[in-house]
Amino acid sequence: MLDLVSAIVLCILAQPSAEQTPIVGLYRLFELAIVNNKPYANRFTDVDLTVTYTAPSGKKVDFWGFFDGDGRGGGDAASGNVWKLRFMPDELGRWTYAYNWTDGTPGAAGSFVCVKDGAGKGILRPYKDNPHWFAYNGTEPVWLKSYYETGHGSIAQDIDWIVENVYKRLIDRGYNHLQVNWLLSLCCFNQYYLDGPQPQTLDLTLYKDGTPSTSMRLDVWHMMERHLRFLNDHDVAVHMFLGFDGAKNQGPAWARLDRRQQEFYVKYVVSRLSPFANLGCWNFVWEVEGNRQDHELAWARLIRKYDVFGHMITYEDECPRDNFYHLPEYDLAAVENHLIAGPNKQIDRLHWKDPWTHHMAVIASFVGKPVFMSEGNALWRRYWHERTGATQDDLRRAAWACATGGASFCWNGHLKEYELYAWGPTGLPFGQDHPYADSARYVDILADVMTNKVQFYRMRPSDELLSRHDPMRVWALAEEGRQYLVFAGHGEPFAISLAKGNFVDNCWIDSRTGSQMPIRPISVKEDRQVRRFLPPSRSTDWVLVLVAEEIAGGRTGTTLQSDPEAAYTQTILERAERIVDMLGLDDLQKAMQVRDAIADQYRSLRDIHDTRDALIKSAKANGADSEIKAIEQMAKAMQERLHVRYIQQLSAILNQEQVDRVKDGMTYNLVQVTYQAYLRMLPNLTDRQRARIMASLVEAREQAMDAGSAEEKHAIFNRYKGIINNYLSAEGYNLKQASEALRSGSRSGSQ
Incomplete structure (x- = not known):
């Protein structure tokens, strides 16, 4: 199948006729066997076969032929009569060649046609526009996927x-x-x-x-x-x-x-x-x-x-x-x-x-x-x-x-x-x-x-853009303002200086599995902005990819994953990172610990709630309504134990003020939103009354943290707002009048 002779055009010191003109693909191999029966003592060195190739453009290339024994692998310095020409054409069209022997033996000339059909890639060379990489002929970049075959x-x-x-x-x-x-x-x-x-x-x-x-x-x-x-x-x-x-x-x-x-x-x-x-x-x-x-x-x-x-x-x-x-x-x-x-x-x-x-x-x-x-x-x-x-x-x-x-x-x-x-x-x-x-x-x-x-x-090594990272594990490749790639070994966090750009095709890629977690668009409006990134987990090596809209080709990384569990993971990580952002932590290791603790808490609460809901559904289907209260109590006890462990975990990383801010983040900041609403409505509250309101809202927050949905969290706060309203009414406040006064712009409504 791969017999070399089948690929050879045999010429015995004569020019081929027009019908025999060989056809050669661009960057493929032209080969011609030539017989010379002179009895050289050393056929490798006693004579040279020289050849000049002329391209369709007129360019001339001087090259050499070589002695090849009998043309099939036989022969040696003292035996054989086959020499060969080999050439790789890099222009389309008709090439001509003329060969000569250095001892005066008559040469000959011929031609072949170089065509696009069956073209090869060309020669690997440094890429002219970015010599970090290779390119066919220096112009067509290629990623070398290379294996060592031994x-x-x-x-x-x-x-x-x-x-x-x-x-x-x-x-x-x-x-x-x-x-x-x-x-x-x-x-x-x-x-x-x-x-x-x-x-x-x-x-x-x-x-x-x-x-x-x-x-x-x-x-x-x-x-x-x-x-x-x-x-x-x-x-x-x-x-x-x-x-x-x-x-x-x-x-x-x-x-x-x-x-x-x-x-x-x-x-x-x-x-x-x-x-x-x-x-x-x-x-x-x-x-x-x-x-x-x-x-x-x-x-x-x-x-x-x-x-x-x-x-x-x-x-x-x-x-x-x-x-x-x-x-x-x-x-x-x-x-x-x-x-x-x-x-x-x-x-x-x-x-x-x-x-x-x-x-x-x-x-x-x-x-x-x-x-x-x-x-x-x-x-x-x-x-x-x-x-x-x-x-x-x-x-x-x-x-x-x-x-x-x-x-x-x-x-x-x-x-x-x-x-x-x-x-x-x-x-x-x-x-x-x-x-x-x-x-x-x-x-x-x-x-x-x-x-x-x-x-x-288009990218170059760009470790100098990284900060707050482990340089033994985190490395960057970038075309500034257009695309960034960061490898984060062991899920190490890092910060990177981004140039101005609108990055729309963004994701984390698990280098072990290839699974991707989309990241929402990132807009950098100033000339340069340092952004911190926390990989999704420590359990693998993550690759961050950010691609600007001008080269994204309409791709976007904002779509949630089709796998429900992966989509849920993406959601809780994004939610947890928004909470961590509010803390302004300089220590990225600590930031990642907090992010992971929050995300794990969301997941554990989800599991408790899902188990509870499934058991209640089963109890109702089996007519065992009497078991529902026990199921709810069991779930509540599990939540309370989980809550205590979670607060202990946060307290080991953060101070009390930061822990409270995490709690606020998990409850949509409803403590402060609700508290400030009471102060606007009732500006004459005493310190004792304000403290009572705050204590009730803080208690609501502790419960709402463990709720499974936004609706449940708001419902808990609404219940505590009822308790607060009853307390204020007992203190002599007319809340209806105060609310109407606030809407009308009046500051009245106190006792």
Whole structure:
């Protein structure tokens, strides 16, 4: 199915006829096989195949072909007669090409037509308008949903099996980016899918140490390219993790190549791979310094020299607090999260699983170029979780730590290095019963938020807008005045400085479940306003999203949830927060404690009332009216116990004045409203009479706090108003006359 030959236009030193003109999709792969039967001693180096491509616009691109043995994976430096041209067209229309041999062997010319049908996405580059992020061709932003696929030796397994059991499952889940170990194939070949077919071979080293120009393995190249070709056809970008230097994994070492071998190695790799648009970037290798002139810098300059398509270049920095990504040789930062918490690994390793070290690592790595968290220790179940004790909660938080740091990341949920499976509890984490299925869902939720709830590509890390928060748990991403996203780990409260705007599509998102709790519109009329936010609970990590009306597209976050219980939770939290707002608490931890206490009280009262009402209904239906009074007394006793505990809970957090204000908030401030009405109606009340009125209203408030509805609360106050009125009448006041006098504007009505 994926035989390379089927994709090749075979040309034997002749120009194709017009009817044979190949059709190639935009950003797809043009490939031409050319036979040259000259008996070169070393077909890799004795002759070069050069080609000039001319675009429909007239732009000319000089590039190289490469020797490919028999064109099917056979052959070596001394055998084979097939060379190939590869190219990725980036303009629609007819392209022409002319190739030549450096030894004077006659060349030829031809053409192909680039069409929109079947077009690819293009090459990943830094987004021109906001280089925190990636974009196809630098202009079309893309959220990288990236998985670390670790099957080194899987390139020698049946490609159709790998497609069905690995790649398609990732693609079906929305992954558009893979970090892989098989590009380039330099080590660790025993890591293949044990539940798949046996590999053709485990001898997969790309070349013999020190001699790529004489020992390049064409069969291994064809194995790698079958995988890369399939992924390219499905617009899945590939990040080479192990890269060019096998020395880190006991493979062929860059340091053992002389300058001539280095140049051949890079030029040959580039001529084969750079026409694949899905080559996410060139990576030297993992965990290197970044500033070694004879290693990664010399390599990067060679890549820049030969890659006419301009794929990004990087190295992976284990300790990115001090990095070299500012150098012009590099286009992005690929990082790990070490030496963030401490100056040496003995101290620092205690924090490798901590999400905040991931956040700080990506923040420290940004030098105007995109950051990719290539090896976040909390993000890798394979290798790092067993070494650090990281959990799936750490993984979820680390993912958000990277995203709010303005960075992309990869993760994995399979286990083991040398016991790799596609299926089962240690395999890819997409089965319903897989132990890391939760993590896969967490990443789905994050990707959905970033692509559907906000325009992530317009946003930047904005922790400086936060205050009154825990910086180890709360991080912000924002496009000021238009959209804000705050991750609040463990439900931590925070305040954020908002720029002027009318935010209408607002919600809390549970990062564990994806459930959303709408927030009513927020209007900021002044240039800047600090608003405090209390996440709905401490039981999960919450994400706050605020989106201004100009980019909301008609969406609004004000609709109550369809699930009755969720809608009730939203209602009582909003009600409780309005009460907390009246207290003006500077301590957000205390504010959240009070909010939660009030909301819990509402819920507990609801449960008592619902139980009481259900029992009474049942008693009436069964003709057991005599039981109703006992049911009501039981409910009242439960309310009284709950009331005492609630006041004790509030009193442990607040002073008496603040507790009274909470009580007023729960009863619509009816104590003061009613009291002031009496004072206006009867301005000559004595201190003793005023005190008696206030005492009655306070007693009413204690009962009304436990009532189940606004009507019941008002009914309780109305009952106590009757008691007060009787008292005032006994004191000689004519309340009817006083009321009429108040309406008419007269101040009379006293005794």
